[in-house]
Amino acid sequence: MKRALLFSLMTVLFLASCGTSSAAVSSSIIVVNKGYTKSQNSYWIQVYDPKNARDTFKIIVKDKMAWSLLKNNQEYFSVYIKKGNQNVLKQIRND
Structure with a gap:
């Protein structure tokens, strides 16, 4: 009984530690x-949020055509997924 409980507890802890929230x-x-x-x-873009900090960060752009249309020093409204240290672009539009 103790072994089964210990095994179950270890399994739950292992699975909980494996998940990365996004x-x-x-x-x-x-x-x-x-x-x-x-x-x-x-492909990636280096950006900053003008309403918050001036610190820059990278966003991965999976669509080459979308990446090619983006211009430096241009403001956009974006939606991206933040997972760990990686940001992946989902949507972007010109403000």
Whole structure:
């Protein structure tokens, strides 16, 4: 009985520690740089939120055509998924 309870508890703790939470974020952003990482085969934009901090952060852009239309020093309204240290663009429109 003790073994089964201990095993169940360890399983629950293991599964709880494996999950990484994600959150959808919607905000205005200004693109300051954009690029392509060949090793990861991914397009990205470096942005900041003009209404909050001036600290920049990267957002992965999975659609090459959308990435190519984005311009530096342009403000956009975006929705992106924040999961751990990675941000992935879901929607973007010109403000």
